[in-house]
Amino acid sequence: xxxxxxxxxxxxxxxxxxAPPQMRPxxxxxxxxxxxxVYGAVSPDDGECFFAVLEKNNTENMSLFLxxxxxxxxxxxxxxxxxxxxxxxxxxxxxxxxxxxxxxPPRTPEMNPAELLWREIRKRGFKNKAFDSIAAVILKFNEVxxxxxxxxxxxxxxxxxxxxxxxxx
Numbered sequence: 001x002x003x004x005x006x007x008x009x010x011x012x013x014x015x016x017x018x019a020p021p022q023m024r025p026x027x028x029x030x031x032x033x034x035x036x037x038v039y040g041a042v043s044p045d046d047g048e049c050f051f052a053v054l055e056k057n058n059t060e061n062m063s064l065f066l067x068x069x070x071x072x073x074x075x076x077x078x079x080x081x082x083x084x085x086x087x088x089x090x091x092x093x094x095x096x097x098x099x100x101x102x103x104x105p106p107r108t109p110e111m112n113p114a115e116l117l118w119r120e121i122r123k124r125g126f127k128n129k130a131f132d133s134i135a136a137v138i139l140k141f142n143e144v145x146x147x148x149x150x151x152x153x154x155x156x157x158x159x160x161x162x163x164x165x166x167x168x169x
Contacts, residue, residue, distance in 0.1 A: 001041040001069075002157070003082040004114035005057055006121075008141050009035025009134065013127060034134050038141065039065040041080065042114050044157035047150025049117070053138050059087040063094040070096035083112065113157035120156055121145065 019025035039061070040051045050072050054061040069078065078099045082088045084106050095101065104111050125144035131137045 001043045001078055001080050002112050002114045003039070003041045003069075003080050004112055004118070005037050005039050005085075006118040007035045007037050008053075008122075008126065008137050013122070036134060036138060037061075040114055040117065041069055041078075042117055042153060042157050044113055044154060044159070044162045047153035047157075049145065049148065049153055051141075051145055053141065057085070057087060059090040059092050062087045062090075063092075066094065066096055066099055070098050074098065081112070083109065113159060113162065116156045117148075117153065120148075120152070 036053050036055070037057045038051055038053050040049065042049045050069050052065050052068050054064065066080075069080075076098060080099055080101050081104060082101060083104050087093070088101070088103070109115055121141065121144050124147070125140045129140070131140065
C-alpha cells in the first residue's frame with residue numbers, strides 16, 4: 001500500500017469549467033482557513049483504499065491511522081510505502097505488528113500514486129465549490145470516496161513499475 005496525507009478544507013480552488021456561448025462562468029470563491037487532514041492508504045494492485053479524517057498531522061494521529069489501517073486489514077501483512085514526514089519516522093510512533101513501513105526517497109512525491117488519488121478526489125468534489133462548514137467538507141469527501149470504484153483507483157495508481165513488483169507475488 002502507498003500512504004499519504006492531504007488537507008481538505010474551506011479555501012476554494014477555482015478551476016476551468018464549461019459555460020454556454022457568450023456567457024462568462026461564475027464560480028464561488030472563499031478563503032476560510034479551516035481544514036482537516038485526511039490520512040489515506042491505497043493498494044494499487046486491487047484498488048482497495050482506506051481513509052481517515054483526523055484533527056492534525058502529528059505522531060499521535062499517524063499512530064491512530066496505522067492502528068485503524070491494521071484493524072481494517074487484520075489478516076494481511078501491509079507493506080506501507082510513505083514519505084519522510086517527521087511523524088512517519090518518530091521514535092514515539094506506534095506501529096502495529098502487521099504493518100511494515102518503507103520510505104520513498106526524499107523530495108519525490110511524484111513517486112507516490114496516492115498523490116493522483118488526491119487530485120482525482122479534488123476534481124470530483126471540490127473544484128469551484130464553497131462549503132458552509134468543515135462538516136460539509138468532510139461529508140463531500142466521504143461522498144466522493146464512496147463513488148470511487150476499485151477500477152478507477154487501479155487506473156490512477158497501478159503504474160507499470162508497481163504492477164511489475166506486485167506480479168512477483
